[in-house]
Amino acid sequence: MELLANALSLILQPCYDLTGNWWVSILLFTVIVKVILMPLALWCQKNAIVMVELMPDLNRLKIKYFGDSETIGEKQNELYKEKHYHPMLSLIPLAIQVIILFGLVDVIHGITDGGAPGTEFLGMVPVEDGGAS
Structure with missing residues (x-):
């Protein structure tokens, strides 16, 4: 994690040098990360559109092979390969964002x-009394 933190600080420090405020630099950092992840998000959106287009075909398969879950699974996988659909693709941006957050x-x-x-309130944890520690 320390290696990742060092890499992210290389992005955050110039943001602070530009703004002079840690709060604004974190906001700017967030915008930069969103812009960097935009192509991946668009790829996932296209994948979701493919899934919507596949739904009628998947429903037909479920009706045609009702009760035979093994055949349904095989036919679904064939359909996914034919249409270039990746069922687990939507997890990739989420995993990247969690790693960046850590x-x-x-x-x-x-x-x-x-x-x-300017970091007096960053990272403060509230205590039982309602104050900041």
């Missing part, structure tokens, strides 16, 4: 632990 948490901890100005 790396960003390490970067923010590094910033707040260093006592950088």
Whole structure:
């Protein structure tokens, strides 16, 4: 995770140098990551459109081979290969975003632990009394 945090800090630090504010730099970092992940998101959207187009064919298969789940599975896989549909593709952007989030948490901890100005409220955890620790 530290390697990822170092890579993400190479993006976040220039954002801070540009804005001079950690809050705005994190917002700018988020926009940059979304722009970088846009092609992957579009690929997943196209895959979802293919699935919508396949639904009538899949329903016909389920009716035609009712009760024979093995044949239905085989025919579904053939149809997926024919139409270039990838059922697990939608998980890829989610996994990438989770990994980036974990790396960003390490970067923010590094910033707040260093006592950088303007980070007084970053990384603070509320206590039982309702105050900030």
